[in-house]
Amino acid sequence: MKRVNKLPLTSQCHHWTRLGEVPWNLQKYWQQRFTIFPYYNEGIYMTPDAWFGVTPEPVANQIARDLSSIISTSKTTVIDLFAGVGANAIGLALATAEDGSTPRWEKVIAVELDAPTLACAQHNASLHGVADNIIWVLGDSFKFLDTLLNSPENLEDDLQVDVESTALFASPPWGGPGYSTDDIFDLNTMEPYNLDQLHGAYRRMDHALYLPRTSDLRQISKLVPDGSKIDVVQYCIEGASKAMVAYLPATRDEDEDTHMES
Template structure:
């Protein structure tokens, strides 16, 4: 059973059912997880987005029964990995460098009944990504549909900063390059005060890349966090559109995304001015 946090953490304890709907069934967390795990409704929203954006077409055309895989690169105590396992992905690879957090995540996955759909790996994220790159290069029956990252933000102190810079997250740009060797479909969960320039810097430096920024506002008019969805260079969409050679994939992709986001903004309110564009 998770211990009640100390006095300075009481505000997080009062949000326990926002973090985990099954908190009373034995959810396990350490102190850091009280302020670092993704609230369940937001985790669910992100998992549904990932399934729709990255996995829907695979499910429709999957004649060879290729297993769809999503990677949670900083799984912590499992809040996102569990929601990914609940959606239509065949299985989740959940990675964390902390053995205790991995053990807690495994337990929490059992509480939610999805432990059989999650492969937990304890290790350095760069080393694990290198191993996974070799593994999936040789695999014909499983495919990485997306990679999700919620890297450490440096604790609650980020809230007091007027602006949060992307280089405050150690190694994030190098990790993005590493992830792109596995897939162009990447989601990054970031602080609400991150600079827009910082989100653009996460994009590929070698090609134009379509991205979408989603704002999560579980409390009205108060943004809690953002998620940046990267889609790579969707050249296949260009042949279906006319006009400037750089505009078709932005138009075709973002119209679908925007329509879907506004339609599905029920469990978690979403800023209807979600931003779309290219990173270069």
């Protein structure tokens, strides 16, 4: 787990310009490339796996605006825990404060486990002019958070952020049965990380979870501290829902104990 300034694009990083270059199982995604990245032709790079999970740029930008307004302005650092090829981190880095003249976030940290994917993210952020406005971390986001919470002295100085003024954004993988076909998706079956694992890791900070559009709202509601209300937003492109985001407040230990007893 380390901060990286610039990773080189590798053979796993692609900017395909013709359908014949694209593996057959990715062709339908590539044909939607301008919906995913409107400026794809400017030189956007992707890894093959990234096509399955990337947040479309218009959605990422709207999420960044919503996160900026829903999360308290006392939160000045945001961590993108599954940076992928950069769509969400770019949106967060581009977000402005209410006056429109200053960045909403003093610090944007993007964590990604796969080096070629992170190289694509850095390259794509450079096309948007914000690569230097993001702190890039190569490593496992759960280990990063554990270190931040329990032994921050083991992190580089600019990664030792104040937990109380930090918010989290997570767009985890959605593997497992049924997420694309079930009328109501059971978040306890989501792989490789289910809802309890994610919330357990993130609960000490305000966090936003990017989830399948059919996610079970009853399971999400069980995470809400008593007496609180949360925002759950469906994000659509061309009239079709792509995903939902649940914006969850930090949970105090006593709130967690109450839920465990109920």
